[in-house]
Amino acid sequence: MPKTMMNYRTQILNPRILHHICAKTTNLSPHFPTNPNPKLQKTTLFTTHNAVNQQQKAVSTISVNETEISNIDVINVKLKTLGGCKLGISRYPDFEYDAQGGSGTGKATVPVSNNSNDRLSGEVFVDFDVNTLYIPAVSTATTKFLRLPLPPFLNIHIVPEILSGKINTESGQVDLRLKAKFYFSVGSIYRAAPLVVDTVLTSEEAAGEIRGGRGARLNEQGLCALVGVARVDPIGDFFMDSFLSLPSECLACLQATISFVKINSS
Known part of the structure; x- marks a missing residue:
């Protein structure tokens, strides 16, 4: 050109x-x-x-x-409660509580990137189905006070309303919000309005003004100890409010196992 x-x-x-x-x-x-x-x-x-x-x-x-959405796995999570637990309220000595036989199931979500080779890592967010949650009642069969079983006619029925939170599968730290109602009864002659307990069960340290404790992180066998301190408000029942010195604090120390089963992956 x-x-x-x-x-x-x-x-x-x-x-x-x-x-x-x-x-x-x-x-x-x-x-x-x-x-x-x-x-x-x-x-x-x-x-x-x-x-x-x-x-x-x-x-x-x-x-x-x-x-x-595509990077989320759904995991089955299972909780079992064990013996060697404690419950306390106000300034009374702790109750020795055997929660053996308690259980519940739920779902957990975890990013796929944290779930390679079918091994969980990082934080897992869990939400237990309260319809499957069973926590043994505080009764003469499960509880001792000052090393003596509770009288046969005393019973505290526990009804969970919320149990959800997060678990770090690497560090073993567990933080689960528990909201439950405690129904106190004396045979068939007296039934009080429920005590509402709303707390965080943690594997770390929990401390209130008069109550406190330390848990234990989740280990490779799925064992952990969870501790929670909650404020308990008056229920408008003269006997219960006076007997328990409400408002006050309650303490829960729960021995448990937590396990995961992968059910779906993207």
Whole structure:
């Protein structure tokens, strides 16, 4: 190709020359007026640009959400309560409590990236189904006070309402929120309104104003000790409020095992 022709094409492709030619062509055309309303045109272009940005953001958000959902595994989690537990309220000495036989199941979620080779690592978020949770009642069969069994007619029935939280499978730290109602009764002659207990059962240290304790982290066998301190408010029952010196604090020390079973992966 001749050098003259090449130089000519190079000059035509120069952006400044192209802009100059396009501007002249637009000015000469009677059918395409040059920017009759600059403000209106600028606003329209800006609005279109914003609309495109919004669509891009929407697509990006959907992609992130779909990725997050696809990177979640669902895990079965099982809890079993053991003997050697303690319960305490107000300034009374602790009750020796045998929670052997208690159990519950639930679901846990964990990122797939933290669950390689079917081995959990990192934090697992757990939520127990309260319909499956059973915690043995405080009774003469399960509880001793000052080394003596409780009288046969005394009974405290425990009804869990919430048990959920997180477990770090690497460090073994456990933090589970427990909300439960404790129903105190004396045979069939007296039944008090429930005591509401809302606390965090932790493998770390739990401390209140008059009560406290330290748990033990989850080990390789799934054993742990969970401790929680909660404030107990008056229930409007003169006998119970006076007998327990409400408002006061209660303490729960629970020995348990926690195990996981993988049921689904993405």
